[in-house]
Amino acid sequence: MSLLSVEDLRLSFGGLLAIDGLSFTVGEAEIVSVIGPNGAGKTSAFNCVTGFYRPTAGRILLSGREITGMRPSGIAGLGVSRTFQNLRLFGEMSVLDNVRAGAHLWLRQNFVDALLHTPRYRRTERECTEQAHHWLDFVGLRGDRFGEARALPYGEQRRVEIARALARRPALLLLDEPAAGLNHGEKAEMLALIRRIRELGIATVLIEHDMGLVMEVSERVVVLNFGREIADGRPEDVRRDPAVIEAYLGRDDEDDEDDTDDTDDTDDTDDTDGKGGADGKGGADDGDGGGDGDA
Numbered sequence: 001m002s003l004l005s006v007e008d009l010r011l012s013f014g015g016l017l018a019i020d021g022l023s024f025t026v027g028e029a030e031i032v033s034v035i036g037p038n039g040a041g042k043t044s045a046f047n048c049v050t051g052f053y054r055p056t057a058g059r060i061l062l063s064g065r066e067i068t069g070m071r072p073s074g075i076a077g078l079g080v081s082r083t084f085q086n087l088r089l090f091g092e093m094s095v096l097d098n099v100r101a102g103a104h105l106w107l108r109q110n111f112v113d114a115l116l117h118t119p120r121y122r123r124t125e126r127e128c129t130e131q132a133h134h135w136l137d138f139v140g141l142r143g144d145r146f147g148e149a150r151a152l153p154y155g156e157q158r159r160v161e162i163a164r165a166l167a168r169r170p171a172l173l174l175l176d177e178p179a180a181g182l183n184h185g186e187k188a189e190m191l192a193l194i195r196r197i198r199e200l201g202i203a204t205v206l207i208e209h210d211m212g213l214v215m216e217v218s219e220r221v222v223v224l225n226f227g228r229e230i231a232d233g234r235p236e237d238v239r240r241d242p243a244v245i246e247a248y249l250g251r252d253d254e255d256d257e258d259d260t261d262d263t264d265d266t267d268d269t270d271d272t273d274g275k276g277g278a279d280g281k282g283g284a285d286d287g288d289g290g291g292d293g294d295a
């Protein structure tokens with residue numbers, strides 16, 4: 001049985017069909033990339049899987065259990081963690097506390113414990129802190145973990161976000177453009193980190209525009225175009241697929257953005273994604289789930 005199974009997913013925003021019949025599966029500890037031109041529906045698909053959007057039709061199963069339309073907190077509690085295209089750290093909180101917030105999801109304590117600072121409360125808090133340090137070590141954070149999260153360089157903040165997602169002990173991790181805005185060396189480190197996450201037995205689905213990284217790290221690649229799935233296969237097959245080449249080249253003809261000519265780029269560290277900057281798409285409210293609401 002697949003860990004994640006997306007079946008004939010559809011999502012419309014008024015008249016716009018953002019996802020038009022998407023089906024794919026993710027196995028235990030598998031690394032799957034979802035790629036496609038801007039606006040293809042990738043983040044919308046993530047938002048459906050994590051409960052931020054309610055699909056118009058279709059089913060989403062986690063280890064055989066239907067999670068379609070469940071609330072984000074419920075889905076997170078079942079072992080699905082995610083990161084966002086635009087970082088969602090609590091900037092004024094310490095780096096450590098950001099990750100502790102992730103660990104709190106599974107270390108349960110009740111209100112009375114918290115109010116009275118019972119031994120159980122103190123033990124749980126200590127465990128949270130230990131877990132947070134563990135995951136910050138795991139992601140290789142170099143910066144000050146006791147300082148404000150917003151003071152860290154962008155690449156480090158990305159690691160903190162992943163540490164926070166891992167602290168929730170997921171079976172499935174969804175990374176939305178983990179390499180966006182990273183420099184050459186940081187991308188290579190991100191690639192290594194994704195592989196180390198796999199070694200923990202955690203499955204990863206990533207949306208990524210950096211084709212070098214996608215081709216290098218993925219076991220399978222799902223390609224979307226205008227909400228439709230046009231390919232699903234091994235990286236080496238997908239990159240040669242005429243429909244995929246057409247989708248990217250067609251898009252190149254339509255606009256001048258530059259993030260598609262790296263389809264043939266096997267150098268994983270070139271910053272060819274055309275979204276370069278620290279925050280490739282602007283502010284926090286880019287429609288990637290910020291409203292936490294229904295589609």
Ligand SMILES: Nc1ncnc2c1ncn2[C@@H]1O[C@H](COP(=O)(O)OP(=O)(O)OP(=O)(O)O)[C@@H](O)[C@H]1O
Nearest residue numbers: 013016018036037038039040041042043044045287
């Ligand atoms: N909340 C929303 N309300 C209305 N339309 C939306 C919303 N979210 C996404 N869309 C539209 O749905 C389509 C798919 O968007 P989505 O962000 O999922 O694409 P994407 O493949 O993730 O793109 P990118 O690579 O640019 O992040 C786009 O046409 C987008 O404008």
